[in-house]
Amino acid sequence: MAHLLKGLAQPEITESVIPYGKLDATVQELLCAAYVVRQCAYAPYSNFKVGSAFRAKINNQIFTGCNVENAAFTPTACAERTALTKAISEGYQQFSTGAVVAYKPEVFISPCGVCRQFIREFAGNTDIPIYIAQALDERSPEEPFNSDDPVLCTSIFNLLPKSFHTY
Template identity: 40%
Template sequence: MTDKELYDKAEEAMLFSYSPYSNYKIGAAVLTKCGKVFTGCNIENASYGATICGERTALVKAISEGNKEFEAIAIAGSDESVPSFPCGICRQFIFEFGSDIRIILKERGKLKTYTISELLPKGFKL
């Protein structure tokens, strides 16, 4: 699967976003090392702390179905003027499952790729 194909799946997942408070929709698609794709979107809550990001939704779906090895995660946001970098919690959440997982997102209209280690240098590991 190409980065573009994975990103397209993230954009599709964005359609299911529940984001009445921020109006900022996020979709994510995670690619496992064995080639499966799991998607997720951000799901907000009136109790803001209960909100979950799209990246973690996708990863939770994958992990809860027995997948723990990931190649890449694509993240699409509804406001393309702002790159949809993962938040700090998501960076740590992704890092837990591998320091070389690729993060694919759009910056100035073009797909860009980072490793999670670039976005979270010296991530926390037990």
């Protein structure tokens, strides 16, 4: 019976909190892209701005997205799904890394359940590292993070263990 469990997605990354300055430059670039696009967030109802960025495996291209709210609430699109939808519609379906930035005091903002399933769709059988950082509005877009800012290094299989998938 245990072999049935093995077929389910298992995290390939151990979650940890790492100072921004110790991250790979490509991850820093991805977090900065998420910070910058967060400024485009359309969030008149919640005033809660989120930015996200995913790096495609092909060309290492970065796709960014912000949350786009709606007066009717349910049509709202999250930042993560906006970024991925932009990428998919440009022909990119595989991703090496993702980033999410938002701000609430004393807590990392983690993707919602719908976005976890959405990201998981494009992971296939390979985990995708996800980096989560706090976005402070007073920082400059040219230097949105300090080297000692904490970054949660997790992955989609950590965020959504034993997830639903059919292929």
